Amino acid sequence: MSEWPTSIQIIEVGPRDGLQNQSKSVPTETKIKLINALSETGLHCIEASAFVHPSWVPQLADADEVFAGINKNENVLYTALVPNERGWNRALTAGVDEIALLTAASETFCLQNTNTSIEGTIQRIRPIVEDAISCDVGVRGYISCVIECPYEGETNLQTVREITQQMLDMGIKNIAFGETMGVAVPTDIRRMFDALDGVLSPEDSILHLHDTRGTALACASEAMHCGVRKFDASCGGLGGCPYAPGAAGNIATEDLVFFAKQRGIETGIDLDALVAASRIIEEALDSPLKSRTYRALQDSHTRPSS
Amino acid sequence: MSEWPTSIQIIEVGPRDGLQNQSKSVPTETKIKLINALSETGLHCIEASAFVHPSWVPQLADADEVFAGINKNENVLYTALVPNERGWNRALTAGVDEIALLTAASETFCLQNTNTSIEGTIQRIRPIVEDAISCDVGVRGYISCVIECPYEGETNLQTVREITQQMLDMGIKNIAFGETMGVAVPTDIRRMFDALDGVLSPEDSILHLHDTRGTALACASEAMHCGVRKFDASCGGLGGCPYAPGAAGNIATEDLVFFAKQRGIETGIDLDALVAASRIIEEALDSPLKSRTYRALQDSHTRPSS
Secondary structure (H helix, E strand, O other), X not given: XXXXXXXXXXXXXXXXXXXXXXXXXXXXXXXXXXXXXXHOOOOOEEEEEEOOOOOOOHHHOOHHHHHHHOOOOOOOEEXXXXXXXXXXXXXXXHOOOEEEEEEEOOXXXXXXXXXXXXXXXXXXXHHHHHHHHHOOOEEEEEEEOOOEEOOOEEOOHHHHHHHHHHHHHXXXXXXXXXXXXXXXXXXXXXXXXXXXXXXXXXXXXXXXXXOOOOOHHHHHHHHHHHOOOEXXXXXXXXXXXXXXXXXXXXXXXXXXXXXXXXXXXXOOOOHHHHHHHHHHHHHHHOOOOOOHHHHHHHOOOOOOOO | OOOOOOEOXXXXXXXXXXXXXXXXXXXXXXXXXXXXXXXXXXXXXXXEEEOOOOOOOHHHOOHHHHHHHOOOOOOOEEEEEOOOHHHHHHHHHHOOXXXXXXXXXXXXXXXXXXXXXXXXXXXXXXXXXXXXXHOOOEEEEEEEOOOEEOOOEEOOHHHHHHHHHHHHHHOOOEEEEEEOOXXXXXXXXXXXXXXXXXXXXXXXXXXXXXXXXXXXXXXXXXXXXXXXXXXXXXXXXXXXXXXXXXXXXXXXXXXXXXXXXXXXXXXXXXXXXXXHHHHHHHHHHOOXXXXXXXXXXXXXXXXXXX
């Protein structure tokens, strides 16, 4: 077992992965206000939107306006998800610092979400990566379904290993491993990183957790033991599913920051400022955010029982 | 580090610790229906109510009627919280299998909640324990605020150690350590059990967690590593605070059962039956339960994102 880290880095994905699943439409100016507020919390990286076809994710159809409207903080890296060449061109025009490219360790998931095979997604992102590198734009790769797939069940970790190697070979240095289903327990996380042995170290990996069944912080804790230092998280725990009211989304940034703080692990993030940023989106969504820590900090009358 | 357990035991405290904090009044017949449903899930122990003065906890004023109304399953131990001699007499008349007696590792918390000092609570419960043992009624001791107190801040673990020794000396074999504030991270849990070294082993302890800041499963996971095999939990994550809408309560039984199941740890509990039991109380409260796993299982349309 590795030592506990002295610091971790959190990548805020709420404005993208969180908002893409909201059934309530959020005005562009609210998104801009949210991202501006998040930019002042101490976060170093914010995934601000996705340059996807509006019919695919109507919630993020305003990606260009969002990027044009935000006050860029020079200490923050602004990322956007890009599904294809067209999205990449829009992202480049919008002046993103980094693009995120997606595949999944499941043939069926790729087919359902990207309309091609795993190999098809790899072929699709390869020229974009080359372009981005030549344009000095950062690249992060997402591998979804690293533990389980909604269509295929348990993931073959050899597939995760192979996709990781392919991404590294393309020159992608930042790879986020997506526990898409929110079903993992700590041993699953350790098994996954064990399967990457010799390909990519936990220290160089990003873990992307969903808190669908309440296990996300337990998995993050185990991942820190394994050596992971970079985590995606979503302010207020934004995300979930529009068809399942109340379902939890990504691991909440507040929960992860609180957890780290109590453990003496530095995140560089001001929890009060983060809660204030999340309140902007809570008010816009008119629905309570799911982050436990956010909720606990909303009311000073919280009375403990036994 | 101990081995992972092959099984854990869950004590369901929802009908007591969960319901005592609800602002909405729950009809006695609904409580009876809930407890009867919980009794058929495979749970071995249910804290069904508290024999407290109705002006103190009006939500549980019907403890006598609840105990008179439930269909006792012979495989289930039915417990009730008892704050004093009068409560003990009511519990004895009601035919409880076990009583739970409360103190806290904080002078101010004891004063605020029991109107006496720590020593005062110990003196108050001592004759009740003697009586209960002589009547062949089981006894469990609760020590609240084992990590932090809302009034005094960080808990002195020497106090936890001393109270534990006093409870053991009285003949209390089951002691539940209450992380009342829901602020603990895994290292806090390990430190607490380390402080009990030579007094009580983790294997013989019960851990009572609140999920106020989303850390409960991470703490439960670490506790299992430490050797803990018995956990209090609340169906649907019932609990929280009537003054803080949305605030989380006890660690959710569903989350703990799901976590254990995924880890290959036996609980003896049928998750579907548990979710069905929780639905009874959700309908009565007319407010969404907080358990992540419960929520995830409510809707089969749950669509994963990335």
